[in-house]
Amino acid sequence: MKIFPQTDARAFPTQHLHADLLVAGGGLAGLCAALAAARDGLQVVLIQDRPVLGGNASSEVRLWANGATSHMGNNNRWAREGGIMGEIMEENLWRNKEGNPVMFDLVLLDLAKSQPGLTLLLNTAVFEVEKTGQTITQVTAFNPINETFYTVSAEQFCDATGDGVLGYLAGAEYREGAEEAEELGEKMAPGDNFGHKLGHSIYFYTKQTAGPVNFVPPSFALKNITDIPRYKRLTSTLNGCDLWWLEWGGRLDTVHESEEIKWELWKIVWGVWDHIKNSGEFPEAANMTIEWVGAIPGKRESRRFLGDHLLCQQDIVEQRDHYDAVAYGGWSIDLHPADGVYSTHDGCRQFHSKGTYTIPFRSLYSRSLDNLLLTGRLISASHVAFGSARVMCTCGLLGEVVGRAAALCKTQNLTPHDLAQREHVGTLQQQLQANGCYIPRHWLSDPAQGAxxxxxxEYQLTTLATNGNWQPLAERMALLLPVQAGLNLPEITLRLRAKKPQPLTISLLGSARAGNFTPDYRYDECVVQVSGEADHIVSFSWQSERDQYVFIAFDAQDGVDIALTDTHLPGVMTVFNSLNARVAKHTRQVADGDYGVDEFDFWLPRRHPNQVMPALRCDPPLNAxxxxxxxxxxxxxxxxxxxxxxxxxxxxxxxxxxxxxxxxxxxxxxxxxxxxxxxxxxxxxxxxxxxxxxxxxxxxxxxxxxxxxxxxxxxxxxxxxxxxxxxxxxxxxxxxxxxxxxxxxxxxxxxx
Missing domain, CATH: 2.60.120.260 (Galactose-binding domain-like)
Incomplete structure (x- = not known):
């Protein structure tokens, strides 16, 4: 028994902590930053204002994490993020291939708790920042669960809060909304009609039940479903992130009016469910119930802080190479109308670049403060560029960059601005690659120390035996093969069949930019006459001037099939000129206006276990x-x-x-x-x-x-x-x- 007498007042206890690096924000970006810094020897405190890690990827929001692979819906081959972000995705696949959001929480919490040198404070919100001149020295945070204040002093700070809490409280320069097209020459810059910010979304799960389930809508549910111009797209089979376009709030203050946005989104979600359950248009929904609705919105955009480089549309579309490239993105420039679900515009406007683009270190720290690193969705980027760089696996990759940068800043006694200079940033680039972080068009110098x-x-591609299965050439198909400078492709023998004699055109295509997998050039072509089932030799009168991947592309030809093999090879792939409706509207990117983007065909692989490889013979063997x-x-x-x-x-x-x-x-x-x-x-x-x-x-x-x-x-x-x-x-x-x-x-x- 403890008895406490009356007093005039009481105060909550305060704990004092010190770290080399304080990371605020425990989404994927903040977690990767904290893990990277701790693995490089720093003492790290990670403060997260929620009960779980992961941010929009957590079980509280349940948005799937994605990045440069873009649901395998663009031309970014072999582009999944590496390093710690890749480790997280691979570990989740191993433990949780079914995609349970609670299990993903567990993967992230396990990584944080098992990491030496990392102190994790959950349910803890930063509310005060102290600084001396342009240097942050300390933050104060509060945990309402254990009624404890924390003061954390540190040498360096990383803002991964999404809304930029540290930068905001410390007075750093930031922007909200979209730049005018004239400022940066961005043709995708939205006008007032489309809107200047992306809104929030709330997701929900449904499930089938054994019998009918009644639904009585709450008083605040949307009454008139026609208030949603796209309401006819609703079906009873849509679930979770399929309804990402139930979005709103882009014309409000997406920080200080978040609660108003949340209530409007609840109104929309419950109105949509009322329509599905009670309108009579979906009789199959009688035996359905709503299993889960998000309690907090998934937030897309708020503050963006200014570094020494402002990433812009041209950086992405032109795939500009920066001397201080430390990471990459590959999601489309994905802009949403500010009015969200109530807009008459499509739910998004997406344009892809022809390949991955690099992100400079100069966009990953505040130019206003000497020791504030930036990661996640508050990096130094225009609204348009943010539309691509904001996705979670890209953010996680950037988190590892700033975590390892913080370690180098400490050991070399540099500020982030100093580290970004040409004479220093190569050390960071090498450190990242040494830890498995791929940077496009960069490489690790002497990885084996002169060995x-x-x-x-060594594997040589000679024969891939047939397995008895055939692939109809109902759509354009291509085999991606590497060819070395100064060499020809070998003659390739393929087994084809057709019910009636007909020609098949096979083209040799290549990309203009080294490292891209978007065909820009037609180097050569040949035509084979297919009749019955027979072997056909494909050869091209062409010699490569550089190391590159080429496409051996088969025209779509109804009635012609190609024999398949069971063998799949690393670094070789079959792709199809096809459509992934999650990230594109056509099999070709088509600009319906002057948006400053390229038009090109999409060449997409198939997902496991549906990947295919043609049976073939190479003469001479392909040595790659x-x-x-x-x-x-x-x-x-x-x-x-x-x-x-x-x-x-x-x-x-x-x-x-x-x-x-x-x-x-x-x-x-x-x-x-x-x-x-x-x-x-x-x-x-x-x-x-x-x-x-x-x-x-x-x-x-x-x-x-x-x-x-x-x-x-x-x-x-x-x-x-x-x-x-x-x-x-x-x-x-x-x-x-x-x-x-x-x-x-x-x-x-x-x-x-």
């Missing part, structure tokens, strides 16, 4: 999987496969790195293939595989004859092995014991 390499075998590839520092198929793959009949594959003199080894980072083209949306959609087939699931690492590590049940593309004490060795040997079912591929072994 030579040899392998038990050399062991020497692991030394070039390129972490993805870009212009070439950039990977070593052993021969298909090698039952004991291994690869060895050797040095003439003993090498001091502190850490080994293995970067291997885990199907970087496979979109791993975090929740709702579900996935076929828990581990993608090329992944090496069981391997051993040897230093000379000493076993360093044996890893079983691996499901990650980036596998790090840190040694407690440095080891001197003449060689490192990787022994591959099992994959998830397909041929493995190694991009790099980064040694430090």
């Amino acid at each position: 030579t390499v040899s392998a038990s075998s 999987w050399s062991a020497q590839n692991v030394l070039n520092g390129r972490l993805r198929p870009e212009q070439q496969t950039n990977a070593w793959t052993p021969a298909a009949d090698d039952d004991k594959p291994e690869i060895v790195w050797r040095w003439a003199a003993p090498q001091a080894i502190h850490q080994l980072t293995l970067v291997q293939d885990n199907d970087f083209d496979n979109a791993m949306e975090s929740v709702q959609m579900g996935h076929y595989f828990a581990v993608t087939p090329h992944c090496i699931t069981h391997y051993r690492l040897w230093a000379d004859e000493q076993l360093l590590a044996e890893v079983c049940d691996n499901h990650h593309s980036v596998c790090q092995h840190r040694l407690d004490t440095a080891l001197m060795a003449h060689s490192i040997r990787l022994e591959i014991l099992a994959t998830a079912g397909a041929l493995p591929a190694i991009y790099s072994l980064n040694i430090s």
Whole structure:
């Protein structure tokens, strides 16, 4: 028993903490920032104002996380985010391929709680910032659950709050709304009719029941469904994120009027459900109930803070290369009308670039403050560019960038502005790539510290045997193959069949920009006469002037089929000139106005387990999987496969790195293939595989004859092995014991 006498007043307790880095905001961006900084040796405090991590990806909102892969609906091949963001998505696939949002919460919480050097404060909101001059020194936060104030002092601060709480309270320069078209020359800049901000959305789940379920709408539910101009798109089968366009609030203050926006969205959701249940238009909804409705909205846009570079539309569409490129995006420029669900405009206006674009470090810190890093959806970007960079996997990738940047700033005694300068930023770029973060058109310098390499075998593409299945050429189909500078493609023999004799045109297409997978050029073509079932030789009178991927593209031809194989190869893919309705309206990007964007065809892969590969023979064999590839520092198929793959009949594959003199080894980072083209949306959609087939699931690492590590049940593309004490060795040997079912591929072994 405790008895407390009356007093004049009481005060809640205060805890004082100190950190090298304070991260405010526990969405994917903030979590990745905190994990990266802690892994690089900083003491980190992560403050999150919600009971779970993940932000819009959490079980509170339940929006699936996505990024440059864009639901596999654009031309960004092998573009899934790497590093910690990739680790999260791969871990979620392993534990939660069904897409349960509560399980995704668990994945994120487990990562944070198991990370040494990271202190996590949930249910804690920052409300006060102290600074000296242009330097933030301390924040104060409050947790209403344990009735405790926290004061946290730190050397560096990272704002990942979405609304920019730290930057706002510290007085940093920021913007809201859209720039006028004239300011930056952005032709997609919206006018007042379309609106200047993106709104919020609330999602809901439904489920089938054994019998009829009545629904009585609340008093505040929308009464007239025709107030929603797009109401005829509603069906009883739509669920969750399919109704992302139930959006509102873009003309309000999306920070200070968030509660008004939430109530309007509840009004809309319950009005929509009332329409589905009680209008009589959906008799199949009689045995349905609404299982979950979000208690908080998913917020898209509020404040954007100013750094030394303002990312703009041209950076994205032109794929401008920045000297300080540290990350990339690939989602479309995706702008929504400010009136949301009540707008007569379409729910979104989406335009894709021809490939991924890079994001400069100069957009990831405040130019107003000396020690405030920015990540997530408040980075230095115009409203138009924000429409692409705002998606969660891109934000998570940016989080790792600023976390590792904070560690470098501490060790090198630099401000973020200093680190962004040409003489310093290369260190950050190398550090990111050494940890498995791919940066388009950049590479890691000497990843194996001067080693030579040899392998038990190297894959050569000679024959992919038929499996008895056929693919109708009902739509344009293409095989993506790498070709080296100065070489011709080999002759390719394909098995085709047709019920009646007819010609089939096969074209050789290529991209103008190195690293893109959007065909701009027609290099050559040939026509084969298909009659019955027979082999046909395809050859082109063309020699490549550079390393690149080319498309062997088959015209759509009703009545013609191509034989398929069971073999799938890393760095080779079949794509179709098709439509993904989630991110595009046509099989070709078409601009219905002068928006300053390109028009081009979409060439899309199919999702697991529906990917296909044509059976073929190559003469001479295609040599694209050399062991020497692991030394070039390129972490993805870009212009070439950039990977070593052993021969298909090698039952004991291994690869060895050797040095003439003993090498001091502190850490080994293995970067291997885990199907970087496979979109791993975090929740709702579900996935076929828990581990993608090329992944090496069981391997051993040897230093000379000493076993360093044996890893079983691996499901990650980036596998790090840190040694407690440095080891001197003449060689490192990787022994591959099992994959998830397909041929493995190694991009790099980064040694430090």
